[in-house]
Amino acid sequence: MTGRAVLQVRFLGHRPEEHPALVGLLTDLTPVVRALPPEGALADVGGALRYFGADAERLAGLLRVRALARHGVDCAVGVAHNPLLARLALVGRDGPGVWAVPGDPGGVAAFLAGLPVDALPGVGASTARALAGYGLGTVGRLAAAPPAALQRVLGAREARRLRALAEGQDPTPVVPGAPEPTLAVEHRFDRDELDAGRRHRALLTLADELGYRLRGAGQTAGALTLTVRYADHATTTRRRGLAEPTAHTPALLALADALHEALGLQRARVRAVALRAEGLAAAERATRQLSLDPADERRRGAERAADRARRRFGERAVGPAARTVVP
Structure with missing residues (x-):
């Protein structure tokens, strides 16, 4: 692979506080690194290939070795000649490994x-x-x-x-330090959690926090990614688009619950759950299908009132009833 060479990295089973150090492993390979918290990073290693005398796949393998040796953390790495294809290389990949997209048009x-x-x-x-x-x-x-x-x-x-x-076109450069158009929240349980009801209440709290932060920033989300971290530090990640761009908490929660239910976690010991809003856009540009349901309009009105109370009295002044019972 010549010219541009991009790595999309997903760190598996790490603690959130380890993320900066893991991103630092990429900066040992190239200065063109963009952190994607809480679990990823994007790097353009095209300028490093000659220096290391290796292609991008070998550099991805080197990153995995260093992450395991220094932090006990493995990675899933997508390799391609632009960020879009590197990201798509990881679609459906839950475990560690290196997956490369061919560089030729065919x-x-x-x-x-x-x-x-x-x-x-x-x-x-x-x-x-x-x-x-x-x-x-x-x-x-x-x-x-x-x-x-x-x-x-x-x-x-x-x-x-x-x-x-x-057609796989993406001229977007990797810009170090550029703000990432995603927003992520995470809940870590005090103990490995088997109870699906408690996991649902955690997702309710996360969806509520995510919605509040999106509305406060004047943004909507186009998709949600759910990450479930287990007792053995393995992770499962699922992504799905929303029916329409939104910052409405019930819509975010409905999709989070659907993603969770689709995993079929019968006896899984869950250490943490995280939600990430993707495809962020300005709320004034979002289109919303008009609802004829008075209950939906009442919920949105209550949401606006709760947001005002939070801004005045603090984020924990108002929230979902389940918040007080989530450890």
């Missing part, structure tokens, strides 16, 4: 072909359903669709954006 097209369209950034559940309804449920079919057909489904601007992503 190899990129073959890699992308079978991925679901909601793996692409900014494709939420409603967009994915609309595309699937036209037989465009995979990235390969999306890339092969006539531009006019895509414009009828998505509109001209979004059609152009998704077509470029479906």
Whole structure:
């Protein structure tokens, strides 16, 4: 792999306070590193290949060895020639390892072909359903669709954006220290938790905190990622797009619960759960389907009132009833 060489790294089973030191391992390889807390980082190692006399996959392997030797932490690493493909290389990968996307156009097209369209950034559940309804449920079919057909489904601007992503195009540079367009919260249990009800209450607290922070920043989320950390330090990560961009706590909680239920954790001993909001955008640019449900409007009104109380009296002045029983 020549030219740009990007590593998307997910650290597995680490403690949150270890994240800066783990990111520091990447800065030993290249200065072009962007931290993605709480569990990841992005690095452009293109300028380091000649210095180390190694290709990007070997540098990814070196990173894994150093993380294990110094911190007892393993990694999942996606390797590609741009950030989009490096990220997609980790779709569906829960365990440690190095996964590389071929650098030639044919190899990129073959890699992308079978991925679901909601793996692409900014494709939420409603967009994915609309595309699937036209037989465009995979990235390969999306890339092969006539531009006019895509414009009828998505509109001209979004059609152009998704077509470029479906072809693996991403000229975005890795900018050290750039603010990451995600927002993450985590809850660590006092003991390994077997009770699904207590895990639900923890997710309620996290969704409430996430929603409050998003609304306070004037942002909406397009997708949620749930990370579950187990007693043996293994982790499972699942991501799903929201039906529409939102900062509404009940919508965030519903998706968090759906992701949790889909894992089927019958007897798992859970050490921590984390939620990360992705695809952040300015709230004033978000479109929301009008609701005719008076109860939904009352909930949103109560949410606004609670936010005002929090800003005046502190974040813990108002919150979900379950907050007091989550350890």
